[in-house]
Amino acid sequence: MAGELYRQPGLVTASLLVIGDEILSGRTKDKNIGYIAEYLDRIGIVLREVRVVPDDEAEIIAAVDALRVRTTYLFTTGGIGPTHDDITADCIAKALGVSIDVDPRALKLLSDHYAGRGLELTPARRRMARIPAGADLIENSISVAPGFMIGNVVVMAGVPAVMQVMLDAVTPRLRTGTPIRSASIDLDCPEGQIAELFAEHQKAHPAVSMGSYPTLRHGRPATQLVLRATDEHVLEQAVAGLRVRLSASGVM
Amino acid sequence: MAGELYRQPGLVTASLLVIGDEILSGRTKDKNIGYIAEYLDRIGIVLREVRVVPDDEAEIIAAVDALRVRTTYLFTTGGIGPTHDDITADCIAKALGVSIDVDPRALKLLSDHYAGRGLELTPARRRMARIPAGADLIENSISVAPGFMIGNVVVMAGVPAVMQVMLDAVTPRLRTGTPIRSASIDLDCPEGQIAELFAEHQKAHPAVSMGSYPTLRHGRPATQLVLRATDEHVLEQAVAGLRVRLSASGVM
Numbered sequence: 001m002a003g004e005l006y007r008q009p010g011l012v013t014a015s016l017l018v019i020g021d022e023i024l025s026g027r028t029k030d031k032n033i034g035y036i037a038e039y040l041d042r043i044g045i046v047l048r049e050v051r052v053v054p055d056d057e058a059e060i061i062a063a064v065d066a067l068r069v070r071t072t073y074l075f076t077t078g079g080i081g082p083t084h085d086d087i088t089a090d091c092i093a094k095a096l097g098v099s100i101d102v103d104p105r106a107l108k109l110l111s112d113h114y115a116g117r118g119l120e121l122t123p124a125r126r127r128m129a130r131i132p133a134g135a136d137l138i139e140n141s142i143s144v145a146p147g148f149m150i151g152n153v154v155v156m157a158g159v160p161a162v163m164q165v166m167l168d169a170v171t172p173r174l175r176t177g178t179p180i181r182s183a184s185i186d187l188d189c190p191e192g193q194i195a196e197l198f199a200e201h202q203k204a205h206p207a208v209s210m211g212s213y214p215t216l217r218h219g220r221p222a223t224q225l226v227l228r229a230t231d232e233h234v235l236e237q238a239v240a241g242l243r244v245r246l247s248a249s250g251v252m
Numbered sequence: 253m254a255g256e257l258y259r260q261p262g263l264v265t266a267s268l269l270v271i272g273d274e275i276l277s278g279r280t281k282d283k284n285i286g287y288i289a290e291y292l293d294r295i296g297i298v299l300r301e302v303r304v305v306p307d308d309e310a311e312i313i314a315a316v317d318a319l320r321v322r323t324t325y326l327f328t329t330g331g332i333g334p335t336h337d338d339i340t341a342d343c344i345a346k347a348l349g350v351s352i353d354v355d356p357r358a359l360k361l362l363s364d365h366y367a368g369r370g371l372e373l374t375p376a377r378r379r380m381a382r383i384p385a386g387a388d389l390i391e392n393s394i395s396v397a398p399g400f401m402i403g404n405v406v407v408m409a410g411v412p413a414v415m416q417v418m419l420d421a422v423t424p425r426l427r428t429g430t431p432i433r434s435a436s437i438d439l440d441c442p443e444g445q446i447a448e449l450f451a452e453h454q455k456a457h458p459a460v461s462m463g464s465y466p467t468l469r470h471g472r473p474a475t476q477l478v479l480r481a482t483d484e485h486v487l488e489q490a491v492a493g494l495r496v497r498l499s500a501s502g503v504m
Contacts, residue, residue, distance in 0.1 A: 006306060021463055024299045026290030027434070027478060028465065033285075033304070038278030047276045049311070050304035052285070054258060055463065059301070082444045083464035084451035124447030143466075143473060159466055182279070192334045195376030199336035211273050211307065212335035213280065214395075214411055221395060226279060 005180070005209035005228060012045045012177030015067040018052040019060055019078040019088055020158055031160045032077045039167060044179035045073065055085045057094070064095040068153055073174065078158030080147065082124040089148075092155055093132035103131035106146050113144040139169040149173065182228040183239045189251050190214070190221035197245045198225065205238040207231065257432070257461035257480060264297045264429035267319040270304040271312055271330040271340055272410055283412045284329045291419060296431040297325065307337045309346070316347040320405055325426065330410030332399065334376040341400075344407055345384035355383035358398050365396040391421045401425065434480040435491045441503050442466070442473035449497045450477065457490040459483070 006013070016036055022028035033050055040047050048071050053059045060079075068074040079088030093100035106129035114121045128145040131137065138147035138154070140162055147156040147166040154174075156166040187194065191214050202210045208229040215222050225242065229235040246252045258265070268288055274280035285302055292299050300323050305311040312331075320326040331340030345352035358381035366373045380397040383389065390399035390406070392414055399408040399418040406426075408418040439446065443466050454462045460481040467474050477494065481487040498504045 006308070018302075021461065021480075022465055022478065023285075024289055024302070025432070025434070025480070026286055026288075026293050026299075027436075029286040033275075034278055034281035036278075037276055041277050041279075047278075048306065050270075050276070050302075052302035054300065056258070081464065081466055082447045084447070084454055085463045119444075122444055122448065124451075125444040127447070128444075142468075159468065161468055180277070182277070184279075192371075192374055192377040192380075195334045195336070195379070196374065199376075202336055209273065211337045212333065213274055214333055216394075216411065216413055226274065228273075228277070 005207070005230075006046055006048065008230060010177060012073075012175055013048045013071040014040055014045045014073045014075060015048055015071040016050045017060075017063050017067060017074060017076040018050065019055065019076060020052075021054045021085070023052050024054055032158070032163055035160065035164065036075060036077075036167065041180065043171060043174070044177040045174065046177070046180065055079060055087060057087055057091055060088065060091040061095045064092060064153065068095075068151070073152050073154060075154045075156065077156050077163050080128065080145065080155060080157055082128050086127070088155060089130050089132060092150065092153060096132060096150060096153070098133045098150070100130055100132045102126055102129045103135075103137070105137055106131050109144055109146060136173070138166045141165050141169075178230045180228050180230055181232050181235050182226055183235060184227070185225045185239070185242065185246070185252075187223045187225065187246070187251055188217065188220075189223060191223045194223065194225070194246065194249070194251055197249055198242075201238070201242050201245055205234070205241070207234050208238040210238075257459070257482075258298055258300065260482060262429060264325075264427055265300045265323040266292055266297045266325040266327060267300055267323040268302045269312075269315050269319060269326060269328040270302065271307065271328055272304075273306045273337070275304050276306055284410070284415055287412065287416065288327060288329075288419065293432065295423060295426070296429040297426065298429070298432065307331055307339060309339055309343055312340065312343040313347045316344060316405065320347075320403070325404050325406060327406045327408065329408050329415050332380065332397065332407060332409055334380050338379070340407060341382050341384060344402065344405060348384065348402060348405070350385045350402070352382055352384045354378055354381045355389070357389055358383050361396055361398060388425070390418045393417050393421075430482045432480050432482055433484050433487050434478055435487060436479070437477045437491070437494065437498070437504075439475045439477065439498070439503055440469065440472075441475060443475045446475065446477070446498065446501070446503055449501055450494075453490070453494050453497055456493070457486070459486050460490040462490075
């Protein structure tokens with residue numbers, strides 16, 4: 001059903017590319033996917049796919065090539081620091097076929113920042129000013145080294161706190177769509193008990209995307225039904241109708 | 253650098269496909285990626301890529317086609333329950349070009365389970381016995397409905413507790429490789445301060461994959477350096493040498 005809702009005309013869509021060996025080794029638990037998913041949902045951008053790839057040029061470029069043409073926007077996190085394993089900016093430039101060099105605007109931000117702290121602007125720190133040609137900078141109010149947006153690709157830091165201020169900073173530049181509204185119903189029964197009526201209800205309301213999510217509540221199987229639609233009225237009708245079916249079947 | 257270590261001959265690799273609208277909408281925060289990444293790392297299987305896709309047949313099949321040929325194993329989580337949005341088993345069958353029907357072994361597990369609880373084996377619950385032809389079942393000691401392994405594809409539940417018992421159950425059937433050993437050094441300085449020497453050290457030890465991970469410790473920039481290699485002795489030498497460089501530079 002997901003497909004039907006997600007393929008509505010006029011939806012603004014996104015994909016997310018998480019870059020970093022540390023996520024794939026399990027050493028670092030990703031905190032950005034859930035945050036970005038919720039954030040985009042709130043501003044009416046539908047996240048269609050997430051990929052996590054290592055700090056490997058060929059794999060980053062392949063993922064960027066595949067994702068940037070598939071969705072309205074491609075967001076990336078990770079790999080824009082000063083160390084040798086930070087290769088995201090160069091990979092984005094290669095993928096988009098543009099040159100990359102130290103950007104005067106970014107260099108000024110960094111020089112002022114380090115000068116103000118009596119720190120040296122080492123060649124490594126200058127590396128953080130390397131920005132693909134034609135990109136707009138994304139402000140970083142925490143650690144200064146900027147993210148950037150080039151075409152429909154939004155490149156952000158991997159450190160959650162820094163990624164979050166960059167996401168706030170870039171949002172005003174994004175085209176946002178019709179938010180998808182959702183409602184949920186919690187049941188103390190296993191999914192199997194409501195599956196038939198839920199499937200019938202989905203058939204009766206094709207414009208609403210209906211999902212059933214099993215959980216263990218106090219060790220006992222429980223279910224959350226989630227209904228999602230772009231039209232609030234359509235959603236309300238589907239929820240009301242579902243409550244009637246559920247009461248009739250005795251599960252609520 | 254990641255690539256160099258990860259492309260060593262003899263490594264057993266994996267990809268992970270997380271299936272579910274609820275992860276992409278942010279409604280559910282994924283807990284499986286980090287758990288599986290750490291688990292595979294521990295048993296010597298290198299996770300190369302993760303994808304998250306919606307409950308959409310075309311997208312699930314496309315991801316399965318792309319990933320199962322790229323790594324030794326493809327693991328999937330989610331979409332094997334009794335409700336209409338649980339389409340993983342059918343998508344796997346289509347992707348692998350095999351038939352799918354109610355499996356007698358799975359049906360017996362479910363019938364016994366529900367009979368024992370005086371619950372009806374509804375058509376929806378029978379759906380959980382639909383297993384692609386030629387698959388081996390993966391035991392589910394929590395909620396009984398089994399996962400399955402077909403070829404190099406391991407299909408597991410999305411509920412973390414259930415996924416975890418399935419992963420334990422399937423592990424003895426997996427070919428495991430040389431575990432990648434890792435060591436880390438925590439520094440109270442920003443990455444920029446050690447980037448040059450760290451890059452030089454990486455060049456001097458190509459068999460070791462070296463990553464630098466910035467964090468904010470008590471609001472101040474800190475750095476964790478992580479070294480990874482399959483050969484313990486090679487790893488120890490690289491760590492010792494790095495400590496010497498770091499002390500010489502005065503950051504530790």
